[in-house]
Amino acid sequence: MTEAHAGKRFPRPTAVTAGYWEGCHKHRLLIQRCTQCEHLQFYPRSICSSCMGRELGWVHASGQGQVSSYTVIRHPVSKAYADETPYVLALIRLAEGPTMMSVLCNCEPESIRVGLAVEVVFERWSDEITIAKFQPSKGN
């Protein structure tokens, strides 16, 4: 664990989600696609949330998305998050369709708007865990 992230709430990958976390480790944002109905979903599940199919594969998402909502957290949830406070918590609608929660970095909180185009960046927390965050797209 790198010291900057000590004490944070580390995710614990499961058999179903391990593929996602391995993707993050390789700086790839992976979402699931159902081989039966082609439905794309996030977060990873053991079944397709559209057709209940059990055959799911990983697809490499573009990492592009749009802010569908955001907030600036001025009181960190715990000491481990104090150094980066204030931080921008956001819901990101990925270009592929599914929505995920993340944090926006490399930006001024005041510059964030709903609809802002963002792209994924990866932040290494430990040998096992790399977290997907987002920043304003270069084209902005």
Add this chain to the structure above:
Amino acid sequence: MQRTKSSFRVLPRSAFIEMDTLRGKVAIVGAADTEVGKLPQFSATGLCVDAARRALKDAGIQKDQVDGLVTCNSFAEPYMYHAEMIAEYLQIFPRYCVTAAAGGGTTFSSIQNAVAAIVSGLCDTVLVTMADSLRTGLSREQAMLIQASTGHPEFEIPYGPTVPAFYALIARAHMEEYGTSPEQLAAVAVNARLHAARNPNAQMREPITIEDVLNSRMIADPLHLLDCSLVSDGGAAVILTSAERAMDFPHAPVYLLGSGEGHGHEHISQARSLTTSAALESGAAAYKMAGLGPGDIDVAQIYDCFTPVVLIELEDLGFCKKGEAGAFVADGHTALEGTLPMNTNGGLLSYCHPGNPGSMYALTEAVFQLRNAAGERQVRNAETALVHGQGGIMSSHATLILGKETNR
């Protein structure tokens, strides 16, 4: 008999209880709140049984006349089998005994279930008693655990969200979609405080202005401290029985006319919509059962853990058009003398919010209003009341409609 699929299919429809048969079949015959606020002299269990004692007294019955018990679990004093623990503590031996899963909407879901239990003969008289001591009863570890337990453990919590932040995402989306302003959000808090000022039991009674809300500490943009509900110790209880039995109690019965639930998601990042909630479904079901519409409601208690929640619920319950709730509240419609007096006890924003039991105060307040016993904050000629609860992060919704008469 061999069970086959077709043996289920041939059962006549009348073999099932139809939901509309719940209408007018059960009444609330006892209701009481404990003291609320900072109550270090009480444990959470102590508050739970105190609420029970008060409600039994209000109903004029003895504890052994209760054969059903519903509680909710407590953060301060949790038990694996909470309702059984309260039954043991009171030395009652119910034949129907349930602990509600959480707070918010699940409180009213558990009421709906208790009503169905009475109608179907599982029990006759149900005590619903809920309490917690979030203000003075939590250890440091427990307080951290509550904060840390909200959100998806893998796909939300690592990002360091807080509960106000989750609701701020909803607020921002509503502002973006409908042009709702921070002033309109603040108007919800001002409305609540105005009513709390007339409630001698309320935790916060000093009047506040829109400016006070906007000048209070920013917690998670756009939510200020005064957009957030209180943290309290407290409990409340009601007693339910069949409409036939309800005639024999000291207070006029308050009948359940309609109920409904809706469940949209658990985690806000999975919400179908940030600005339309499952209150749409819970409200529609409750109105349908009651045979009433939003225009028939005389007083409403709308779950107000954070100000934006109230706006979305008012819209989804049909009290105003989508996107217009901000103006609806700011224009005074929800004041005591308005067209829809709302959160007449001061709500979670200004009366009290002890966590899981929070929705219970909406229910007891609706009873007090329909009994014409709400003192200084009484709504004139209140005949029907709607209470709405939501829990999780706009996740699980339940609506109850209550009335003084069954034939409305």
